[in-house]
Amino acid sequence: MATVTRLVGDLEVAEDAVQEACAAAVVKWRTGGIPANPGAWLVGTARHKALDWQRREARRLLKEEAAVRERQGAYKPSRVGPVADDQLALIFLCCHPALDVAVQVALTLRSVCGLTTGEIAAVFLTSEATMAQRLVRAKRKIREAGIPFRVPRAEALADRLSAVLRVVYLVFTEGHRASASKELVRPELCEEAIRLARVLRDLLPMEPEVTGLLALLLLVDARRPGRIDATGGLVLLEDQDRRLWDHAKIAEGATLIEHALSARRGGPYQIQAAIAACHSTAPSAAATDWDEIAALYGELVRYEPTPVVEANRAIAVAMVEGPAAGLVILDAMAGDPRLARWPPLQVGRADLLSRLGRHSEAVEAYRAALSMEPPQVERAFITSRIRQLTAPESGGEL
Amino acid sequence: MRYLCLLYVAEDTAPAPGTPESDEVRGANVAATGAMARAGVLVDSAPLHPVRSATTLRVREGETLLTDGPFAELKEQLGGYYLLECADLDEALRWAATIPAARSGSVEVRPVMKVEGRT
Numbered sequence: 001m002a003t004v005t006r007l008v009g010d011l012e013v014a015e016d017a018v019q020e021a022c023a024a025a026v027v028k029w030r031t032g033g034i035p036a037n038p039g040a041w042l043v044g045t046a047r048h049k050a051l052d053w054q055r056r057e058a059r060r061l062l063k064e065e066a067a068v069r070e071r072q073g074a075y076k077p078s079r080v081g082p083v084a085d086d087q088l089a090l091i092f093l094c095c096h097p098a099l100d101v102a103v104q105v106a107l108t109l110r111s112v113c114g115l116t117t118g119e120i121a122a123v124f125l126t127s128e129a130t131m132a133q134r135l136v137r138a139k140r141k142i143r144e145a146g147i148p149f150r151v152p153r154a155e156a157l158a159d160r161l162s163a164v165l166r167v168v169y170l171v172f173t174e175g176h177r178a179s180a181s182k183e184l185v186r187p188e189l190c191e192e193a194i195r196l197a198r199v200l201r202d203l204l205p206m207e208p209e210v211t212g213l214l215a216l217l218l219l220v221d222a223r224r225p226g227r228i229d230a231t232g233g234l235v236l237l238e239d240q241d242r243r244l245w246d247h248a249k250i251a252e253g254a255t256l257i258e259h260a261l262s263a264r265r266g267g268p269y270q271i272q273a274a275i276a277a278c279h280s281t282a283p284s285a286a287a288t289d290w291d292e293i294a295a296l297y298g299e300l301v302r303y304e305p306t307p308v309v310e311a312n313r314a315i316a317v318a319m320v321e322g323p324a325a326g327l328v329i330l331d332a333m334a335g336d337p338r339l340a341r342w343p344p345l346q347v348g349r350a351d352l353l354s355r356l357g358r359h360s361e362a363v364e365a366y367r368a369a370l371s372m373e374p375p376q377v378e379r380a381f382i383t384s385r386i387r388q389l390t391a392p393e394s395g396g397e398l
Numbered sequence: 399m400r401y402l403c404l405l406y407v408a409e410d411t412a413p414a415p416g417t418p419e420s421d422e423v424r425g426a427n428v429a430a431t432g433a434m435a436r437a438g439v440l441v442d443s444a445p446l447h448p449v450r451s452a453t454t455l456r457v458r459e460g461e462t463l464l465t466d467g468p469f470a471e472l473k474e475q476l477g478g479y480y481l482l483e484c485a486d487l488d489e490a491l492r493w494a495a496t497i498p499a500a501r502s503g504s505v506e507v508r509p510v511m512k513v514e515g516r517t
Contacts (some may be wrong), residue, residue: 098487145509146399148486156488 001111002086003043006149008050011093011111012139021046087112088203089150091196095164096147103138104167105174110135113171113192123174123189161204165213165269168196172217176224177375185228190221211260212270218253219276222246234381238285250280268303271296290319307339315348323352343374347382359389400441400510401482401490406474407503409448426498434482434493445478474503481510 005014021042035041094107106124109115121131141147152160175189197214204210226240257273275296282288297313310333318326330349339345350365366386370379413419427445434440454465468475480497484490487509494505 096487098491144511145507146401146484146486146490148488152488 001114002090004046004050005090005093005111006086007043007047009149010050011142011149012136013050014046015111015139017046017050018042020049024049084203085151087199091164091200092151092160093142093147093149095160095167096142097160097163098145098147099138099141101166101170103134104163105170106131106135107138108167108196109171109192112196115192123186161207161209164200165209168193168200168213168217169269171196172221176220185224187224190217190224193217194221208260208263208265209267209269211256212267212273215253215256215260216269216273216276218249218256219273219280222249222253222280228377232377233384234377237279242284245280253277254281266299268300271300271303275300288319290316294320307333307336307342307345311339311345311348318352323355327352327356341372343369343372343378343382346372347378350385354385354389363389399484399486399490401484401487401494402508402510403480403482403490403494403497404476404506404508405478405480405497405499405503406472406506407477407499408474409477411502412477423498430496430498431480433496434480437493439482439484439489439493441481441483443478443480446476448477449475477503 001014001018004018005011008014008017024045025038025042029035029038091108091112094111095104099107102124106120109120109123110117117132117135118128120135121128124131151157171189172193175186175191175193177185194214194217197210197217200210201214222245223237223240225246226242226244227235229235253273254277257270257277260270261274275293278289278293278296294313294316297309297316300309301313311330314326314329314333316326317329327349330345330352333339333345334349346365346369350362350369353359353362353365363386366382366389370382370386373379374382413423431440431443434443449468452468454467454469456463456465477499480494482490482493484493487507490507494500494507497505499505
C-alpha cells in the first residue's frame with residue numbers, strides 16, 4: 001500500500017488500486033498458483049490499475065496535460081526505493097498535523113493497518129457512511145493542500161514523530177478502554193497499536209521515545225488477561241491475579257524500557273513505560289514500588305501538565321503517605337472544569353474516602369462518577385462498590 | 399505549488415503608525431519577506447488597509463449592491479497576504495511560521511488551485 005502510494009502519488013487512487021489488485025489476486029492465484037514474489041505482483045498490478053485510472057482521468061483534461069501525466073506515470077524501476085521508507089512515509093502522511101487528530105487516527109487505521117471503513121466507524125461510534133465521508137475528505141485535503149509523502153527531515157522529525165506516537169497511543173487506549181463498546185477492551189485495536197509500534201521501532205531504532213511507547217503498550221497490554229473476570233467485570237489492578245498476566249510480554253517490555261532509558265534522552269512515553277514496568281513487575285500491589293511511581297508521575301507532569309497525570313500522582317502518593325495525603329491532591333483538582341466529565345477522578349476520591357472510613361462521602365463520589373455515564377463495565381463496578389458500602393451487615397468494610 | 403497565506407490580526411490591538419512598536423512590526427515583516435525573497439519562494443506580499451476601508455459588493459439580478467464594510471465581522475481581520483511558491487505544504491508551513499502576524503494573530507494557509515491554460 002505504502003509503495004503504491006509513492007509510485008502513483010495519490011493516497012486515494014493507491015487505496016482503490018490495491019483493493020482491486022487484491023481482488024484480482026484471489027481470482028488469478030487460485031487458478032495460476034501463487035507467484036514467486038506475491039508482494040511485487042500485488043504492487044505491480046495495483047500500479048497498473050492506478051495508472052489506468054489516472055490515464056482515464058487524464059483524457060478528460062487537455063491533451064498536453066494528459067501527455068505530461070503519462071510521462072510522469074511512465075515505469076521507472078530505478079525509483080523503487082526501500083519498502084521500509086515507503087511505510088514510514090505513509091505513516092507520517094496519515095499522521096500529518098495539518099489533519100485533525102481524530103482523522104489522523106482513522107486514516108492510519110484505514111491506510112496503514114488496513115481496517116475496513118465499517119470497523120473504523122465502529123471504533124468512532126459513527127455510521128459507515130459518515131466515516132467514509134470523513135476519510136474521503138482527508139484524502140482530498142492531502143491531495144489539494146500538497147501534504148508531502150515522505151519521511152520528514154531531521155530537524156522536523158521530533159515534532160512530527162510525537163504526532164505519530166500520539167496516534168498509535170490513541171489507537172491503543174481506544175482498545176484498552178473501549179468507550180464505544182459494551183466490552184471493556186477491544187483486543188484487536190490493542191494488537192494493531194502494538195504492531196504499529198513495532199514497525200516504528202524497526203524503522204526508527206535510534207529514537208528512545210519510539211522504544212518507550214512500544215515498551216509501554218506491551219507492559220500495559222500484558223495485564224489484559226487479569227483485568228476482566230469470568231463475568232466480564234472489571235478487576236482493579238490491586239485485586240488482579242498476577243499469574244494470568246502475560247509474563248513474556250512483561251519481560252520484553254521491561255528489557256525495552258531499560259534499553260530506551262540508557263540513551264539518556266527522556267520523554268513522556270519512556271516515563272509512562274517505567275511506571276507501567278513498576279506495576280507489571282511487582283509481585284503484588286502492596287509490594288509495588290509506589291515511592292518510585294510517585295516520583296515518576298512527578299517527572300511526567302513536567303512533560304504533560306494535565307490533570308490526568310496529577311490524579312495518578314495523587315493515587316501513588318496515597319499509597320506511600322496514606323489516603324489522606326492523596327485526597328488532598330484530588331480534592332484540590334475537583335474544581336477543575338476540564339475534569340467535570342471525567343469519572344476516574346470521582347472513583348479515585350471515592351476509593352480514598354472509603355479507606356478513610358468516610359463511607360457516605362465515598363458513596364456520594366461514586367454516584368457523581370455514575371452520573372457522568374462511564375463505559376458499561378465500569379458502571380457495573382461502581383454500582384457494586386456502592387452496594388458494598390451501603391450494605392448494613394458489611395458495616396462498610398471493604 | 400502556490401500557497402496563499404492570509405494574515406488575520408485584531409486591528410484594535412495593532413500598534414498605531416509612527417510608534418516604536420509599529421516600526422518594530424514593520425521591521426519584522428521586512429525581515430521575513432526578505433528571507434522568503436532570498437529563498438526564492440516569495441511571489442507577492444502586501445499589507446491591506448484596515449477593514450473600515452472595505453467595500454463588499456454583490457450583483458443580484460443585474461443590480462450591483464454595495465455594503466460599507468467587510469464580508470464578515472470577525473474578532474481578527476484580514477490584514478495582509480503572502481503568495482508563496484513552495485514544493486509542498488510542509489515548506490509553506492515552515493515559511494508561514496516566520497510571518498510576524500502568526501505570533502500576534504493567525505495565518506491561514508490555502509493551496510492555490512491550478513487553472514488550466516494559466517500559470
